[in-house]
Amino acid sequence: MKPIEISCKNVGKVFTVAKGTETVTALEGADLYIKPGEFVSLLGPSGCGKTTLLRLISGLEEATSGEVLVDGAPVHEPHPEIGVVFQNDLLMPWRTVLDNVLLQADIRKNRNPETRQRALELLEYVGLEDFSHNYPHQLSGGMRQRVGICRALLHRPRLLLMDEPFAALDAMTRDQMSVDLSAVAKQSGTTIVFVTHSITEAVFLSDQIYVMSARPGRIVADFEIDAPKPRELRHRQDPSFANKVTQVTEVFESLGVFKGAAAQSEGGIL
Numbered sequence: 001m002k003p004i005e006i007s008c009k010n011v012g013k014v015f016t017v018a019k020g021t022e023t024v025t026a027l028e029g030a031d032l033y034i035k036p037g038e039f040v041s042l043l044g045p046s047g048c049g050k051t052t053l054l055r056l057i058s059g060l061e062e063a064t065s066g067e068v069l070v071d072g073a074p075v076h077e078p079h080p081e082i083g084v085v086f087q088n089d090l091l092m093p094w095r096t097v098l099d100n101v102l103l104q105a106d107i108r109k110n111r112n113p114e115t116r117q118r119a120l121e122l123l124e125y126v127g128l129e130d131f132s133h134n135y136p137h138q139l140s141g142g143m144r145q146r147v148g149i150c151r152a153l154l155h156r157p158r159l160l161l162m163d164e165p166f167a168a169l170d171a172m173t174r175d176q177m178s179v180d181l182s183a184v185a186k187q188s189g190t191t192i193v194f195v196t197h198s199i200t201e202a203v204f205l206s207d208q209i210y211v212m213s214a215r216p217g218r219i220v221a222d223f224e225i226d227a228p229k230p231r232e233l234r235h236r237q238d239p240s241f242a243n244k245v246t247q248v249t250e251v252f253e254s255l256g257v258f259k260g261a262a263a264q265s266e267g268g269i270l
């Protein structure tokens with residue numbers, strides 16, 4: 001499995017809305033490069049075009065300007081070797097955990113002893129070996145997201161796209177999922193593009209962070225994180241981690257996404 005390489009050159013996306021009478025510029029002049037096997041986060045405020053950029057990379061949506069290249073070739077349709085994990089786990093409630101993981105095998109018509117074995121191994125890897133015959137409603141939110149990750153990894157995707165996969169989880173589960181994902185990323189070696197609003201999550205997980213401005217989304221900064229992987233929660237206490245979080249936070253402050261407490265206390269309506 002050779003992980004996918006991605007480059008976006010001056011990519012823009014304009015949506016036509018209101019029955020064709022108005023347009024929304026979701027993305028403008030986005031440039032980025034993702035090395036094969038890299039873990040990259042797209043980080044930015046709500047509505048800045050993170051999901052749009054992810055959909056352009058996946059081939060589900062076409063750019064209105066610029067180019068999206070996957071392994072050097074322009075993307076015009078969904079790539080077959082992609083795995084996707086969304087904020088909502090989208091598990092099928094009538095399928096068991098194992099059958100949910102095997103969904104991709106059923107769609108690709110290759111359910112066989114080998115894919116079943118791989119599904120069971122993936123479930124064991126994420127600590128769900130005792131739940132393979134349970135149904136989604138019998139699991140916690142974190143467990144369901146783990147099933148979703150196993151399902152996305154079943155066919156050994158060369159690219160894993162994750163759109164705020166932990167957004168609906170409580171803080172402690174989210175921390176554990178980050179640790180688990182760091183290990184999964186290292187072991188699978190696949191290229192991962194991860195959308196998040198969380199600065200600490202992005203710094204914890206990524207090799208590279210692309211910071212996006214508010215709409216129309218532009219890439220305004222990028223940061224390289226070269227800490228060894230897989231990462232553990234205690235690494236968040238390292239001075240280098242704190243420095244990186246501060247640097248990224250300062251970019252958002254300079255963009256006016258975050259305001260200081262002094263600015264907040266002006267006005268006196270409380």
Ligand SMILES: Nc1ncnc2c1ncn2[C@@H]1O[C@H](COP(=O)(O)OP(=O)(O)OP(=O)(O)O)[C@@H](O)[C@H]1O
Pocket residue numbers: 015016017024025026044045046047048049050051052053197215
């Ligand atoms: N299919 C669409 N048709 C029209 N406008 C769209 C469409 N998809 C996205 N947009 C608009 O494009 C902009 C960017 O949306 P997008 O979902 O990419 O942002 P985001 O950064 O992922 O947001 P969030 O963090 O809130 O999920 C928004 O203004 C949104 O309303």
